[in-house]
Amino acid sequence: MTQQADFVVVLGGDGTFLAAARMFRERPTPILGVNFGALGFLTEVTLDEMEAHIDQALAGELVVHERMMLDGEFVPADGAPVRFSVLNEIVVSKTEEARVIELRIIVDGHSMTSMRGDGLIVCTPTGSTAYNLSAGGPIVLPGQNTIALTPICAHSLSFRPVVLPGAAEIEVDLVSAKKPVLITADGQAVTTFGMGGRLFIRQSPHKVHKLVSAERNYFMTLRDKLGWGRG
Amino acid sequence: MTQQADFVVVLGGDGTFLAAARMFRERPTPILGVNFGALGFLTEVTLDEMEAHIDQALAGELVVHERMMLDGEFVPADGAPVRFSVLNEIVVSKTEEARVIELRIIVDGHSMTSMRGDGLIVCTPTGSTAYNLSAGGPIVLPGQNTIALTPICAHSLSFRPVVLPGAAEIEVDLVSAKKPVLITADGQAVTTFGMGGRLFIRQSPHKVHKLVSAERNYFMTLRDKLGWGRG
Amino acid sequence: MTQQADFVVVLGGDGTFLAAARMFRERPTPILGVNFGALGFLTEVTLDEMEAHIDQALAGELVVHERMMLDGEFVPADGAPVRFSVLNEIVVSKTEEARVIELRIIVDGHSMTSMRGDGLIVCTPTGSTAYNLSAGGPIVLPGQNTIALTPICAHSLSFRPVVLPGAAEIEVDLVSAKKPVLITADGQAVTTFGMGGRLFIRQSPHKVHKLVSAERNYFMTLRDKLGWGRG
Amino acid sequence: MTQQADFVVVLGGDGTFLAAARMFRERPTPILGVNFGALGFLTEVTLDEMEAHIDQALAGELVVHERMMLDGEFVPADGAPVRFSVLNEIVVSKTEEARVIELRIIVDGHSMTSMRGDGLIVCTPTGSTAYNLSAGGPIVLPGQNTIALTPICAHSLSFRPVVLPGAAEIEVDLVSAKKPVLITADGQAVTTFGMGGRLFIRQSPHKVHKLVSAERNYFMTLRDKLGWGRG
Numbered sequence: 001m002t003q004q005a006d007f008v009v010v011l012g013g014d015g016t017f018l019a020a021a022r023m024f025r026e027r028p029t030p031i032l033g034v035n036f037g038a039l040g041f042l043t044e045v046t047l048d049e050m051e052a053h054i055d056q057a058l059a060g061e062l063v064v065h066e067r068m069m070l071d072g073e074f075v076p077a078d079g080a081p082v083r084f085s086v087l088n089e090i091v092v093s094k095t096e097e098a099r100v101i102e103l104r105i106i107v108d109g110h111s112m113t114s115m116r117g118d119g120l121i122v123c124t125p126t127g128s129t130a131y132n133l134s135a136g137g138p139i140v141l142p143g144q145n146t147i148a149l150t151p152i153c154a155h156s157l158s159f160r161p162v163v164l165p166g167a168a169e170i171e172v173d174l175v176s177a178k179k180p181v182l183i184t185a186d187g188q189a190v191t192t193f194g195m196g197g198r199l200f201i202r203q204s205p206h207k208v209h210k211l212v213s214a215e216r217n218y219f220m221t222l223r224d225k226l227g228w229g230r231g
Numbered sequence: 232m233t234q235q236a237d238f239v240v241v242l243g244g245d246g247t248f249l250a251a252a253r254m255f256r257e258r259p260t261p262i263l264g265v266n267f268g269a270l271g272f273l274t275e276v277t278l279d280e281m282e283a284h285i286d287q288a289l290a291g292e293l294v295v296h297e298r299m300m301l302d303g304e305f306v307p308a309d310g311a312p313v314r315f316s317v318l319n320e321i322v323v324s325k326t327e328e329a330r331v332i333e334l335r336i337i338v339d340g341h342s343m344t345s346m347r348g349d350g351l352i353v354c355t356p357t358g359s360t361a362y363n364l365s366a367g368g369p370i371v372l373p374g375q376n377t378i379a380l381t382p383i384c385a386h387s388l389s390f391r392p393v394v395l396p397g398a399a400e401i402e403v404d405l406v407s408a409k410k411p412v413l414i415t416a417d418g419q420a421v422t423t424f425g426m427g428g429r430l431f432i433r434q435s436p437h438k439v440h441k442l443v444s445a446e447r448n449y450f451m452t453l454r455d456k457l458g459w460g461r462g
Numbered sequence: 463m464t465q466q467a468d469f470v471v472v473l474g475g476d477g478t479f480l481a482a483a484r485m486f487r488e489r490p491t492p493i494l495g496v497n498f499g500a501l502g503f504l505t506e507v508t509l510d511e512m513e514a515h516i517d518q519a520l521a522g523e524l525v526v527h528e529r530m531m532l533d534g535e536f537v538p539a540d541g542a543p544v545r546f547s548v549l550n551e552i553v554v555s556k557t558e559e560a561r562v563i564e565l566r567i568i569v570d571g572h573s574m575t576s577m578r579g580d581g582l583i584v585c586t587p588t589g590s591t592a593y594n595l596s597a598g599g600p601i602v603l604p605g606q607n608t609i610a611l612t613p614i615c616a617h618s619l620s621f622r623p624v625v626l627p628g629a630a631e632i633e634v635d636l637v638s639a640k641k642p643v644l645i646t647a648d649g650q651a652v653t654t655f656g657m658g659g660r661l662f663i664r665q666s667p668h669k670v671h672k673l674v675s676a677e678r679n680y681f682m683t684l685r686d687k688l689g690w691g692r693g
Numbered sequence: 694m695t696q697q698a699d700f701v702v703v704l705g706g707d708g709t710f711l712a713a714a715r716m717f718r719e720r721p722t723p724i725l726g727v728n729f730g731a732l733g734f735l736t737e738v739t740l741d742e743m744e745a746h747i748d749q750a751l752a753g754e755l756v757v758h759e760r761m762m763l764d765g766e767f768v769p770a771d772g773a774p775v776r777f778s779v780l781n782e783i784v785v786s787k788t789e790e791a792r793v794i795e796l797r798i799i800v801d802g803h804s805m806t807s808m809r810g811d812g813l814i815v816c817t818p819t820g821s822t823a824y825n826l827s828a829g830g831p832i833v834l835p836g837q838n839t840i841a842l843t844p845i846c847a848h849s850l851s852f853r854p855v856v857l858p859g860a861a862e863i864e865v866d867l868v869s870a871k872k873p874v875l876i877t878a879d880g881q882a883v884t885t886f887g888m889g890g891r892l893f894i895r896q897s898p899h900k901v902h903k904l905v906s907a908e909r910n911y912f913m914t915l916r917d918k919l920g921w922g923r924g
Contacts, residue, residue: 095789096875096882112450113459117827118811118845128394134810134846136829138369138379138392146377146394148369152811153827153845157620157919158457161369163359163377163394182789189789219343226389226850227689228344326558327644327651348596349580349614365579365615367598383580383615384596388688388851413558420558457619458920574912575921590856600831600841600854608839608856610831620919623831625821625839625856681805688851690806 005029007057007211009050014040014130018186021069021087025206030064032057032211041129042087044212044221053213062211067126068145068166069204074183077196086186087208088127090201092172092193093119093152097179105149106171107164114175117154122147122170122201126208129225131187137161141218145203170201236260238288238442240281245271245361249417252300252318256437261295263288263442272360273318275443275452284444293442298357298373299397300435305414308427315416318439319358321432322415323403323424324350324383333406336380338399345406348385353378353401353432357439360456362418368392372449376434401432467491469519469673471512476502476592480648483531483549487668492526494519494673503591504549506674506683515675524673529588529604530628531666536645539658546647549670550589552663553646554634554655555581555614564637567611569630576637579616584609584632584663588670591687593649599623603680607665632663698722700750700904702743707733707823711879714762714780718899723757725750725904734822735780737905737914746906755904760819761838761859762897767876770889777878780901781820783894784877785865785886786812786845795868798842800861807868810847815840815863815894819901822918824880830854834911838896863894 007030010020017033017040024031033043034050045053056062072090074082084090094101103120105112123132125140128148133139137150138161145166151159164170174181180192183199193199222228238261241251248264248271255262264274265281276284287293303321305313315321325332334351336343354363356371359379364370368381369392376397382390395401405412411423414430424430453459469492472482479495479502486493495505496512507515518524534552536544546552556563565582567574585594587602590610595601599612600623607628613621626632636643642654645661655661684690700723703713710726710733717724726736727743738746749755765783767775777783787794796813798805816825818833821841826832830843831854838859844852857863867874873885876892886892915921 099880107450110448110450113454125394131846133391133850134848138394140394141396141399144377144394144396146375148394153824155827156459157622157826158459160364160457160619163356163369163371163375163379165372165375168372187792217341219338219341223344226391228387228389330649362615364619365617384593386596388595388853391850418561569912572910572912575916587856595853600856602856603858603861606839606856606858608837610856618921620921622826622919625818625831625833625837625841627834627837630834679803681800681803685806688853690849690851 007032009034009054010043012036012043014042015187017042018087021208022085022186025069025085025204025208028207028209030057030062030209030211032062039221039224041221041225042126042210044216056213057211061214063214065143065210065212066207067142067210068124069206069208070122070124070147070201071204072183072185072190073200074191074193075198075200077194082191084185084190085204085206086127087124088130088186089121089123089132091119091121091131091152091184092199093182093184094177095179095182095192099178100155101177101181102175104173104175106173107168109169113159115151115154115156115159117151119152119181120172121150121152122172123150129222138163139222147201147203166203168202172199172201238263240265240285241274243267243274245273246418248273249318252439253316253417256300256316256435256439259438259440261288261293261440261442263293270452270455272452272456273357273441275447287444288442292445294445296374296441296443297438298441299355299376300437300439301353301355301378301432302435303414303416303421304431305422305424306429306431308425313422315421316435316437317358317417318355319361319417320352320354320363322350322352322362322383323430324413324415325408326410326413326423328410330409331386332408332412335404335406337402337404338395340400344390346382346385346387346390348382350383350412351403352381352383353403354381360453369394370453378432378434397434399433403430403432469494471496471516472505474498474505476504477649479504480549483670484547484648487531487547487666487670490669490671492519492671492673494524501683501686503683503687504588504672506678518675519673523676525676527605527672527674528669529672530586530607531668531670532584532586532609532663533666534645534647534652535662536653536655537660537662539656544653546652547666547668548589548648549586550592550648551583551585551594553581553583553593554661555644555646556639557641557644557654559641561640562617563639563643566635566637568633568635569626571631575621577613577616577618577621579613581614581643582634583612583614584634585612591684600625601684609663609665628665630664634661634663700725702727702747703736705729705736707735708880710735711780714901715778715879718762718778718897718901721900721902723750723755723902723904725755732914732917734914734918735819735903737909749906750904754907756907758836758903758905759900760835760903761817762899762901763815763817763840763894764897765876765878765883766893767884767886768891768893770887775884777883778897778899779820779879780817781823781879782814782816782825784812784814784824784845785892786875786877787870788872788875788885790872792871793848794870794874797866797868799864799866800857802862806852808844808847808849808852810844812845812874813865814843814845815865816843822915831856832915840894840896859896861895865892865894
């Protein structure tokens with residue numbers, strides 16, 4: 001049935017939108033996000049505005065914005081690889097028992113650095129305003145093909161957020177941790193990550209198609225959500 | 232004479248390289264940066280390595296990396312526009328007498344935000360590791376067409392570094408300042424900026440062509456300069 | 463005449479309060495700050511509330527909070543020393559022409575570090591929510607005898623804000639700058655700082671006496687000014 | 694036997710010193726920290742220097758520095774309170790399953806703020822250079838009676854590190870979390886924290902007595918550990 005849909009209306013918060021984005025990632029079905037409560041970065045339409053937006057969507061008056069996704073592949077030391085896709089971010093983080101973890105980051109086959117700390121966020125422009133922002137990462141305007149890489153509570157004060165080209169192939173290896181660490185995809189636990197496992201992250205061939213009003217621009221949402229001064 | 236050069240060797244620090252980059256920006260002459268003292272982000276070759284690198288350059292064994300530049304155009308309330316190009320960054324900042332300035336930032340015709348603080352940095356990926364990094368901005372891997380916009384000591388804690396697409400057209404207006412503020416291009420004072428003036432920034436049609444050893448990658452320089460842990 | 467005042471009412475913004483604080487610093491005259499516009503950290507009373515607060519002050523129902531001040535003494539290579547006092551902060555910063563400055567910081571006779579960047583803020587707890595906060599420094603609850611030392615756009619990513627005991631004796635020397643740098647006291651230019659000059663900063667023997675309503679606590683002001691979530 | 698010790702030599706890293714500090718907290722036994730590997734903030738003596746330092750300690754030539762501790766008391770909704778002491782920090786943080794937690798922070802009976810994010814660090818000056826620094830908190834010179842309160846990946850960009858007086862009584866309540874959150878004391882898991890529980894933190898009546906060489910000052914350690922430029 002979803003195969004015949006012209007567009008999909010998601011009712012909920014940004015988390016619901018993320019789940020829908022993953023569900024429809026292999027079919028370019030436009031998604032309209034309607035928020036029940038406070039507006040989100042992905043769900044910018046209120047319940048009151050929903051009907052008018054659906055009319056506009058049916059009339060072809062809404063704009064489709066393409067948003068890049070990331071594909072993750074975790075190859076454990078033993079066992080089958082685990083694959084997953086995200087619209088926001090992939091996070092490698094300590095679990096309750098693993099106090100500090102050390103990761104080696106390899107980009108396009110070149111060793112970038114190793115880091116010690118609580119973890120690492122690898123995010124899309126869409127995800128830049130989510131967990132990435134809380135961890136000190138930059139806001140990346142969506143629509144770009146870039147990947148931001150932001151440490152979580154790095155021990156080294158010199159390891160700062162890095163913006164990589166969308167074509168970068170990222171490998172994350174676990175150098176040391178007393179216990180397995182956690183891989184999270186758009187906020188959902190995917191698997192745990194032990195020594196000898198390798199996590200590969202690259203741009204997905206699929207895009208999310210987000211329906212937006214032609215009158216709305218991204219800066220309005222930024223200002224609303226972050227409380228920025230109006231220009 | 233410079234019109235016939237196959238490549239240019241810059242002897243000095245990153246500042247000297249920046250000056251050469253602006254001088255040769257309309258002719259795609261590859262530049263090899265040789266550093267006299269501590270290695271720079273742009274001048275990665277030591278005096279000892281210079282001869283071998285020049286041999287490699289003559290033999291066509293060095294790689295040419297294209298680096299985007301920014302064009303600035305300042306249109307004062309009265310008088311002629313001032314135009315300039317940078318490889319690193321354009322900065323609008325308070326002068327000694329102007330204690331706090333307020334700027335309005337407009338991107339592609341949309342009001343982004345207004346900010347109060349010491350100033351604003353608009354930088355290329357190449358410039359991301361210079362003043363931008365000191366002001367809290369992200370490291371942007373060179374080779375990308377993106378522009379980073381980083382506030383200097385913003386009053387609002389919610390105004391964070393923003394990464395824009397390279398095609399973005401940025402306008403900066405001075406909303407209030409007791410005295411004129413300063414426009415700086417790659418660290419050189421260009422002009423002062425009074426009320427009613429408008430600063431436009433966009434990607435330059437010209438690129439800098441940087442000669443690099445095929446064996447060297449950007450992460451080596453990052454690790455050397457920032458003291459990052461080796462992976 | 464001011465010698466006989468029971469208390470002083472300051473009408474204006476925080477800047478006006480700072481000027482009054484310096485003017486009355488040698489006489490422990492309590493100061494009530496009334497704000498004309500948006501509430502300040504120092505001027506927490508609105509025009510509407512002014513009359514009631516003056517009545518309360520006359521009835522002895524307001525509380526006096528003591529706030530520490532800093533004394534600065536600049537000893538130039540030649541010429542007479544310059545002395546000044548602040549309630550908020552002393553800033554050493556580059557001028558328009560001085561692009562990067564290098565400072566050596568000495569605490570209680572021990573070399574702490576040298577820093578390169580745009581400048582240095584030395585602030586009281588009262589001043590911690592002013593320029594210090596914009597530069598990335600911590601909020602220090604007033605009433606404590608501590609001094610915060612925060613770099614402005616330091617080149618080194620590892621130089622972070624430092625909180626010193628109130629009894630610390632701080633010396634700042636100019637190691638290098640192409641042009642004299644500026645010393646600012648509570649936002650007012652005091653003098654310029656050339657090579658060979660030395661700036662000494664220590665706690666003042668004088669305190670500012672700030673009149674506050676017993677019903678008001680500092681966290682209310684923090685939440686109002688910073689837009690913090692209410693607990 | 695420990696009751697008769699003149700001083701204690703701790704062999705290991707900072708973690709070992711922390712364990713010893715908690716063990717001896719009710720007896721003012723001076724502790725000398727000797728490090729096996731890289732020097733720590735608490736263990737500043739190398740194996741090579743150990744013998745000379747022990748001789749100096751026996752000769753009464755080492756200085757005793759008092760370091761404040763924090764006492765934590767967790768009162769669950771049901772069951773017995775849990776009490777613990779730390780030299781570095783108490784952390785409330787999400788567990789693997791609790792994605793975002795919301796905490797209410799109360800200081801001296803006044804609501805300070807509520808925060809959403811990964812957690813909260815409450816640290817002594819000694820602990821300021823440990824986890825606190827990685828999370829963006831300030832360096833607080835030891836010997837002061839202050840408590841730093843630093844959010845971990847706060848959602849709100851305006852919630853910044855706060856330095857409170859040592860006498861502050863801090864209460865942390867869990868406002869919402871899908872699963873219990875974790876309380877950690879000096880890096881050791883203490884208990885989990887469910888809805889209705891309350892965590893109280895105040896200065897300990899006990900101090901740690903740290904033996905240091907009269908020739909060594911704190912800034913040497915800072916420079917060594919953080920790679921600061923020498924003044």
